[in-house]
Amino acid sequence: MNFDPQTLRFDDKGLIPAIAQDADNGDVLMMAWMNADAVARTLQSGRVTYWSRSRQAFWVKGESSGHVQELVEVRVDCDRDCLLVLVRQTGPACHTNRRSCFYTALRDGAEVEIMRPMAGPG
Amino acid sequence: MNFDPQTLRFDDKGLIPAIAQDADNGDVLMMAWMNADAVARTLQSGRVTYWSRSRQAFWVKGESSGHVQELVEVRVDCDRDCLLVLVRQTGPACHTNRRSCFYTALRDGAEVEIMRPMAGPG
Numbered sequence: 001m002n003f004d005p006q007t008l009r010f011d012d013k014g015l016i017p018a019i020a021q022d023a024d025n026g027d028v029l030m031m032a033w034m035n036a037d038a039v040a041r042t043l044q045s046g047r048v049t050y051w052s053r054s055r056q057a058f059w060v061k062g063e064s065s066g067h068v069q070e071l072v073e074v075r076v077d078c079d080r081d082c083l084l085v086l087v088r089q090t091g092p093a094c095h096t097n098r099r100s101c102f103y104t105a106l107r108d109g110a111e112v113e114i115m116r117p118m119a120g121p122g
Numbered sequence: 123m124n125f126d127p128q129t130l131r132f133d134d135k136g137l138i139p140a141i142a143q144d145a146d147n148g149d150v151l152m153m154a155w156m157n158a159d160a161v162a163r164t165l166q167s168g169r170v171t172y173w174s175r176s177r178q179a180f181w182v183k184g185e186s187s188g189h190v191q192e193l194v195e196v197r198v199d200c201d202r203d204c205l206l207v208l209v210r211q212t213g214p215a216c217h218t219n220r221r222s223c224f225y226t227a228l229r230d231g232a233e234v235e236i237m238r239p240m241a242g243p244g
Contacts, residue, residue, distance in 0.1 A: 003233060017139055019153065026148025028143055076224070076227075101201070109165075
């Protein structure tokens with residue numbers, strides 16, 4: 001791999017925001033954070049891997065839930081301080097079991113739930 | 123407006139990331155930052171307004187360039203620490219004159235430009 005993740009611009013915690021987008025229908029699924037090693041692991045493994053700020057550990061998306069994100073393509077923005085990650089998402093991306101984390105819309109000053117949790121395997 | 127932007131979760135600089143998505147075709151156009159007042163101004167004015175970290179000032183998108191973002195809908199994620207902003211984008215969203223800031227793809231370890239600047243009005 002010629003691309004060097006260290007050439008990205010990380011914040012003062014060494015992190016860069018990564019937006020996960022459904023490669024098939026364009027839905028924005030979630031936003032999480034990566035450090036340089038998480039970017040490298042994502043590119044090398046093909047499994048989208050974030051850095052969990054709460055656990056201070058690598059977070060291979062779906063490792064425990066099975067709701068993995070297969071990498072399709074990483075894109076870098078003009079300032080090199082944000083990533084767009086195109087993925088094939090298995091099941092829900094959100095820990096609430098919804099397809100996307102962005103299930104709350106602001107409409108006429110009120111919060112409206114626009115997406116229901118997905119049905120489980122049972 | 124009943125929705126109170128102060129109920130969002132801002133970082134230690136009082137900012138929240140806002141992902142701008144083309145409401146018509148789903149393209150992710152850019153990511154920038156808002157503070158609580160920028161969120162309120164966006165909702166009240168219908169013109170997407172960020173907080174410029176470099177200038178430390180409100181940034182009404184397109185105010186100088188004419189490349190405005192008309193607000194369609196704001197969505198909040200499950201953790202309330204990221205916004206998805208659906209917009210009608212006039213012209214390019216990126217300061218490089220490209221439609222989207224995410225015009226660089228990582229393919230086979232190399233950076234590939236996948237989008238050209240838009241033609242100007244002249």
